[in-house]
Each structure stands twice: as structure tokens, then as C-alpha cells.
Amino acid sequence: MIVLVMTVLLTLLAVITIVIIRQRSLFAVVILTGVYSFLMASVLIVLDAVDVAMTEASVGAGVSTVLLLATLYLTQSREYPQPRPAIIPLFVALGIGGALIAGTFGLPPFGSADTPIHNRTAPRYLAKSIEETTVPNVVTSVLADYRGYDTMGETVVIFTAGIGVLLLLLGRRRRYSSETGEEIQGE
């Protein structure tokens, strides 16, 4: 029965993806992406990934629908003539997709305890964490100490994205203010 549920949900996902690509009305695309997110969240729940499903439902169906609608309001849409179908990109995409699928056959079995990540790093973190870092929480010591450079890189990426968004929004507001001539003093 679970197989049947998954089959129906994944088929609907594939159909909706094709329709989103071929759809010309941007508003319909916004609605269909929300539908896609709800179906994807259902798939993730059936796969027992409840936390990922919750993120998908709140971000995909909730927040990004609002963001896409705001984008529709703030921008104009213009349709370019349909480009001719290109053969080479299709083959590149098929080749990369085939390589990725072939790569999954080399992975260890799902949930296997014999993989290197379970046998080398994790026991060492658990054994030496307090001795080496004097942090009582192992998760904190892994994130902020053993993987400190990784975490710093992530923080830099998020910081840069935030600055970019702020610059875009401030630039827009200033232009708007210079047209009306009175908003800028209040800000």
C-alpha cells in the first residue's frame, strides 16, 4: 500500500513538473509550485523524514509562495519567442543524470553501520571531545571546533547573502524616495 501511495505521489510530482515547465501563465506557476511542495512534503513524510517534510511544507508551500507573489507584483513579465529545441544540452543533461544514477549504485546500503563515517570519525569525536575541546556538548564541539572552518564558510555565505539582499532593498527604496521626495527623511 505504501508503494502504491509513493507511486501515485511521485507520478503526480513528475506531471506537475512538466506542466510547470510548459506553463506560460506565471501566476499558475506560483500556484503549481505550492502544490508541488505539498506533494513533496507528503512524499517525505511517507519516507519517514518528518523534519525535512516540515521544512518543505513551511518554506516551499508557505513562505516561497508569498515571496514569488511579491516578485510577481514588483516585477514585469515579458515573454521571449520560444527558442529552438537544442540537442546538445539535452544529451549533456541526460549524461549527467545517468552518471549520478550510476553513482548511487556505488553507495553503501541504506542504514549500513559499516561505512567509514560511523567507524572512524564519530567514535573519536565521542571519546576525545571533552578532553580536546573542553566543550560539554559534543554536537557543539563538532560544529564549532572540529568543523570550525566549514561553519565559518557557511556563516560567510549567509552573511554575504544578507548584505546583498539589504543592498538591493535599500537601493530600491532610495530610488522610490527620490521620486516622491518626502519618504527619505523619515527613514
Place this chain on the structure above:
Amino acid sequence: MFVLATSAVLIALTLAVVRAIRGPTVFDRVLAGNTIGTFAILLLASVGFMTGRPEWLDIALTYGLLNLISTLAVLKFFRHGDLAYDIEEDGEP
């Protein structure tokens, strides 16, 4: 019994997706999108009981709250043409 209910919800979900795809007007699509959210909640609940995990019902309730947000945003967009409209400008509370 839960198998039967799940099958019925799946069929209804498929029909709603067909309406969201074909829907001639925008309002058909908005309504179909909201209905699909509702069917996702029902599917969660029935699959949860079918596989012996009734605690999925709590997740389904949270989905119900989330389903409201996007529909409200879409309808507000239609009513005011803007998501952050000015109350004083429109002259209504």
C-alpha cells in the same frame, strides 16, 4: 478500512491536481491548490493510522495551519494587488 480511505484520498488528490493543471481561470487553480493542501493533510492522517503511527495527526494539524498562509497571501494579492498594502491609502480598517 484505512487502506480504502487512503485509496479514496489518492483518487481525489489526483482529480484535484488535474483541476489545478487544466483550470481555465486563476480561481480554479487557487481553489485546487487549497484543496490539494487539504488532501495532503487527509493523506497524512490516513497513512499514519494505516501504518500504526497515529502521532502523525499532530503533523497534519501543523500542515493545516501552513496551508492557510499561502491561500491567504494569494487572496490578499488579488484583493489589494499588493501584499503590503497601505491601510490609510485604501481607507479601510
